Amino acid sequence: MIETGQGDHITTCRAEILGNRQVARNLFRLRLALPSDWGPAEPGQFVNVTPEPAWEENVPGDAGGSLLRRPFSLAGVGHEGNRTVIEILYAVVGKVTRQMQRLPPRAHLDVLGPAGTVFPIDPGAHSLLVGGGRGIAPLLYLAAEQRRRKLPFTLVYGVRTAEEWAPLGPLARGALLTAEDGSGGLRGTVIDALEQAPAESGAAVMACGPHGMLHAVAKWAHERGHTCWVSVEEVFGCGVALCGGCAIPARGGDGEYDRYLWACRDGPVVRSERIDWEAWRQLGAATPPAGP
Amino acid sequence: MSGHTAREVDLSVDLGSLELSNPVMSASGTFGYGDEDPELTQVRALGALVTKTVTLNPRAGNPPPRLCETPAGLLNSIGLQNVGIQTFAREILPRLQDLGPPVIVSVGGSTADDYARCAEILDRVECAALELNISCPNVASGLEFSRSPAEAAKVVRGVRRRTKRPIFAKLSPNVTDIVAVGRACVEEGADGLVAVNTFLGMAVDVEREQPVLPRVVGGLSGPAIRPLALCRVWELARCLPCPVIGVGGIVTARDALEFLLAGARAVQIGTANFREPARGAKVVAGLRTLLDEKGVNRLRDFVGRLRLPPTEVS
Ligand SMILES: Cc1cc2nc3c(=O)[nH]c(=O)nc-3n(C[C@H](O)[C@H](O)[C@H](O)COP(=O)(O)OP(=O)(O)OC[C@H]3O[C@@H](n4cnc5c(N)ncnc54)[C@H](O)[C@@H]3O)c2cc1C
Ligand SMILES: Cc1cc2nc3c(=O)[nH]c(=O)nc-3n(C[C@H](O)[C@H](O)[C@H](O)COP(=O)(O)O)c2cc1C
Numbered sequence: 001m002i003e004t005g006q007g008d009h010i011t012t013c014r015a016e017i018l019g020n021r022q023v024a025r026n027l028f029r030l031r032l033a034l035p036s037d038w039g040p041a042e043p044g045q046f047v048n049v050t051p052e053p054a055w056e057e058n059v060p061g062d063a064g065g066s067l068l069r070r071p072f073s074l075a076g077v078g079h080e081g082n083r084t085v086i087e088i089l090y091a092v093v094g095k096v097t098r099q100m101q102r103l104p105p106r107a108h109l110d111v112l113g114p115a116g117t118v119f120p121i122d123p124g125a126h127s128l129l130v131g132g133g134r135g136i137a138p139l140l141y142l143a144a145e146q147r148r149r150k151l152p153f154t155l156v157y158g159v160r161t162a163e164e165w166a167p168l169g170p171l172a173r174g175a176l177l178t179a180e181d182g183s184g185g186l187r188g189t190v191i192d193a194l195e196q197a198p199a200e201s202g203a204a205v206m207a208c209g210p211h212g213m214l215h216a217v218a219k220w221a222h223e224r225g226h227t228c229w230v231s232v233e234e235v236f237g238c239g240v241a242l243c244g245g246c247a248i249p250a251r252g253g254d255g256e257y258d259r260y261l262w263a264c265r266d267g268p269v270v271r272s273e274r275i276d277w278e279a280w281r282q283l284g285a286a287t288p289p290a291g292p
Numbered sequence: 293m294s295g296h297t298a299r300e301v302d303l304s305v306d307l308g309s310l311e312l313s314n315p316v317m318s319a320s321g322t323f324g325y326g327d328e329d330p331e332l333t334q335v336r337a338l339g340a341l342v343t344k345t346v347t348l349n350p351r352a353g354n355p356p357p358r359l360c361e362t363p364a365g366l367l368n369s370i371g372l373q374n375v376g377i378q379t380f381a382r383e384i385l386p387r388l389q390d391l392g393p394p395v396i397v398s399v400g401g402s403t404a405d406d407y408a409r410c411a412e413i414l415d416r417v418e419c420a421a422l423e424l425n426i427s428c429p430n431v432a433s434g435l436e437f438s439r440s441p442a443e444a445a446k447v448v449r450g451v452r453r454r455t456k457r458p459i460f461a462k463l464s465p466n467v468t469d470i471v472a473v474g475r476a477c478v479e480e481g482a483d484g485l486v487a488v489n490t491f492l493g494m495a496v497d498v499e500r501e502q503p504v505l506p507r508v509v510g511g512l513s514g515p516a517i518r519p520l521a522l523c524r525v526w527e528l529a530r531c532l533p534c535p536v537i538g539v540g541g542i543v544t545a546r547d548a549l550e551f552l553l554a555g556a557r558a559v560q561i562g563t564a565n566f567r568e569p570a571r572g573a574k575v576v577a578g579l580r581t582l583l584d585e586k587g588v589n590r591l592r593d594f595v596g597r598l599r600l601p602p603t604e605v606s
Binding site for chain 2: 012050052055066067095234235237238241244246256260279280283
């Protein structure tokens with residue numbers, strides 16, 4: 001099984017914005033053009049972006065700009081002509097995502113990536129791909145890849161209210177949709193939907209979403225003896241293991257040094273057993289604000 | 293006279309017995325151990341590589357969140373997560389030697405004896421120099437030795453007895469009189485001073501009504517601290533005879549020139565690497581261009597040539 005895809009082809013480059021539009025309540029789809037030899041990227045990996053101009057042109061802070069890049073999962077990768085086109089799905093929650101929302105087509109964004117570990121694809125298993133809220137992003141890429149390779153999967157997508165659903169296009173067929181408030185699909189959470197998943201599915205579970213959801217999915221999978229992989233988030237400094245900022249409480253290591261894993265280098269995709277869910281919950285981390 | 297190309301500018305500097313091909317280094321803890329994706333970081337272009345701080349025993353580091361971006365700055369509370377000196381010396385250090393630049397190992401400890409024992413271990417392996425991190429604000433056990441001249445002196449004295457390698461003491465800016473601490477280090481045999489480590493800072497999450505960092509305070513770095521760091525570097529450079537390595541908020545070659553003019557013999561790039569992993573390489577290239585534009589052939593002639601207004605009383 002593939003466990004890590006990091007470090008091979010990470011570059012920084014200026015990407016041109018092809019499109020940037022709202023697709024659901026507080027969810028935006030950004031399409032970016034990159035050089036044809038960018039990557040290769042795989043589902044699960046992320047890019048770390050900044051809308052700031054080159055440093056020689058502007059001292060950060062002077063215009064209230066941002067200092068660090070912000071990480072986003074790849075929601076899709078394709079090729080158009082002699083360019084690589086990547087897609088990001090983002091929610092507006094703070095300084096940089098607010099800035100991103102205002103970027104028009106043809107504007108530029110500096111992109112570092114692709115970085116991080118990948119979702120392993122097991123051709124023998126009917127996998128369950130579980131996304132909560134904006135956590136659907138990396139699973140759209142994974143689902144598209146599975147579909148292209150004609151590998152069986154069931155997509156499970158939960159939101160709080162129906163207006164938050166990103167359009168799924170051809171991936172909508174067979175998908176299990178839930179809204180917590182009953183405004184569409186099944187009333188309830190992704191766990192309720194998982195109970196209705198096809199009997200042959202589940203041997204591999206891939207999930208991304210808020211902490212509470214990930215923990216619940218991990219428990220659900222564990223109780224059934226399924227392998228569960230989760231894509232985790234923590235505040236990033238660099239995204240390339242220079243700073244050690246994105247620590248997540250870990251289990252099963254064999255020494256003091258193994259008490260934390262780094263979301264950027266050991267993840268974002270990790271086996272759910274490696275995470276100390278309770279310690280992480282108590283730290284109150286990993287639950288980004290809902291946004292406006 | 294113009295007409296010569298930027299390439300000809302001699303950027304070499306010496307830090308006591310240590311000669312560097314250029315004055316730009318990575319700052320400890322902002323560049324991994326140094327071998328993280330060498331293509332991306334362009335580590336080969338650096339004058340020297342400073343590792344993240346290594347301690348006698350492995351350390352887990354602090355609970356998350358460990359970072360918080362502030363205006364033009366970054367608060368961190370990493371807590372010196374590292375593999376420990378034994379594993380470092382055995383498995384990591386040999387790899388760093390192949391990267392090119394001289395390797396300066398940053399050492400931390402909870403007691404003066406910890407530093408001495410690390411120095412002993414490092415004396416048996418290959419490395420260019422030791423940087424003593426006596427200024428980390430993010431650990432419980434009094435690692436900020438450089439808050440007191442006597443404590444700082446004790447650490448340097450212990451290490452000096454164990455190694456002939458150049459020793460650089462990295463100072464905390466969280467003191468009233470940084471020159472007193474620097475002087476104490478030099479008197480005990482430090483070959484140079486690194487100034488500065490991060491400034492103590494804090495951020496509050498107003499919605500949750502709690503500190504953003506679980507340990508409440510952290511270390512502030514990035515462009516926000518550049519004028520503060522520059523001022524400490526200038527004070528040290530004009531009061532003490534030893535080389536001073538300037539660090540704090542440096543992003544561009546122009547920023548580096550500020551420190552070099554103020555008397556820094558070399559500079560380190562920290563937080564800027566997080567946005568651009570190859571920032572150090574960019575600063576090296578930028579220094580060549582800027583010095584050439586100024587008609588400077590040798591960086592050595594430029595260091596410390598700050599022109600003070602006549603009213604400045606020393
Ligand atoms: C690997 C990875 C993949 C991600 N993929 C996506 C994605 O596909 N789509 C998407 O919308 N977002 C994604 N995120 C989250 C995204 O990076 C943050 O929402 C973004 O950094 C916020 O930037 P900002 O400047 O708008 O907010 P800021 O002004 O920096 O912060 C606003 C608030 O959000 C909190 N916050 C910021 N980042 C995080 C975080 N990572 N975890 C928890 N709290 C945080 C801050 O503490 C603050 O309270 C991902 C994060 C990671 C680590
Ligand atoms: C995330 C982070 C980790 C750091 N870790 C260390 C460390 O391990 N040892 C050390 O001496 N300094 C450490 N520092 C301090 C830097 O080396 C540097 O002194 C400081 O950040 C100021 O420089 P800058 O503004 O260029 O970042 C760290 C700084 C940051 C931001």
